[in-house]
Amino acid sequence: MNKLSYLSQINLLEELPVEDLRMIDAMAPMMAVEKGTLVISPHMETRRLYFLKQGRVRLYTVNEAGKQLTIGLLGEGSIFGETETFTVGAGFLYVEALENAMVCVIAKEDFEMLLMKRPQLALRLISLLSQRLRESEEMLQNLAFQDVRHRLLYLLAKLVRNFGLKDSRAVPIHSGPHAKIDVNLTHQELADMIGSTRESVSAALSQLAKEGLVTMGRKEIAVDLGKAGEMLGDP
DNA sequence: TCATTAATGTGTT
DNA sequence: AACACATTAATGA
Numbered sequence: 034m035n036k037l038s039y040l041s042q043i044n045l046l047e048e049l050p051v052e053d054l055r056m057i058d059a060m061a062p063m064m065a066v067e068k069g070t071l072v073i074s075p076h077m078e079t080r081r082l083y084f085l086k087q088g089r090v091r092l093y094t095v096n097e098a099g100k101q102l103t104i105g106l107l108g109e110g111s112i113f114g115e116t117e118t119f120t121v122g123a124g125f126l127y128v129e130a131l132e133n134a135m136v137c138v139i140a141k142e143d144f145e146m147l148l149m150k151r152p153q154l155a156l157r158l159i160s161l162l163s164q165r166l167r168e169s170e171e172m173l174q175n176l177a178f179q180d181v182r183h184r185l186l187y188l189l190a191k192l193v194r195n196f197g198l199k200d201s202r203a204v205p206i207h208s209g210p211h212a213k214i215d216v217n218l219t220h221q222e223l224a225d226m227i228g229s230t231r232e233s234v235s236a237a238l239s240q241l242a243k244e245g246l247v248t249m250g251r252k253e254i255a256v257d258l259g260k261a262g263e264m265l266g267d268p
Numbered sequence: 269t270c271a272t273t274a275a276t277g278t279g280t281t
Numbered sequence: 282a283a284c285a286c287a288t289t290a291a292t293g294a
Contacts, residue, residue, distance in 0.1 A: 219275060230282060235276060251275065251290060 053151065061139040066130045073114065075125035080141045082114040088134025089196060089216055093127050096228065102176050103188070103226040104169045106195050112161075115141050131216055176228055182237045183265070184227040189247065189254065190261045192216065211248050211255035219252055
């Protein structure tokens with residue numbers, strides 16, 4: 034797939050005329066990012082915007098104790114960068130590639146020019162960001178006040194909603210449709226996302242598996258969204 | 269296939 | 282939650 038058709042798939046940009054896409058294309062070189070790379074960290078000066086073309090990234094902060102707290106997860110077609118530092122506040126924001134990814138980088142100034150030229154784009158950006166802000170707050174709330182089991186279930190549900198796959202080999206014993214998460218994560222990685230420990234996550238997961246809420250294999254988890262939803266209190 | 273490493277499970281403090 | 286140790290799966294000579 035060429036770069037231009039990639040650009041047209043960025044959700045923010047999808048309704049722009051081709052000429053604009055060409056312009057952006059010229060301003061935004063594409064680059065590969067390896068899994069685990071920090072695309073953004075608090076001390077690096079980020080006067081750029083990123084279009085995520087391929088792969089997943091995780092937005093997180095770090096608390097006093099040095100624990101990571103996941104603020105959001107983004108998939109293909111998302112945009113991140115300078116905008117986040119607004120929304121999430123001055124708080125230290127990290128963006129990490131959850132897998133090998135491709136991003137397009139555009140200077141903030143260039144993007145601002147574009148926004149002035151296309152006001153409707155600015156409006157879309159605002160609604161997109163405010164929505165993301167809501168999600169961040171929800172996530173942080175959840176992380177702050179719930180126990181590991183709850184936090185984990187919440188995270189899994191979110192992962193499924195964002196990156197879910199229908200699990201072709203869902204175990205029929207469990208009535209509900211288990212949706213498999215299309216990201217391979219270890220218990221350690223999950224723990225980091227919810228500010229917990231690997232052991233606690235392992236334990237919580239086996240517990241959830243016993244209850245039929247999830248099924249799992251190595252680096253593989255499927256969630257019964259129906260049951261998980263009930264458990265989280267939104268029927 | 270065997271050895272090494274990574275991921276996970278479990279019991280104890 | 283942290284640690285130590287056991288078990289099992291993945292990796293690659």
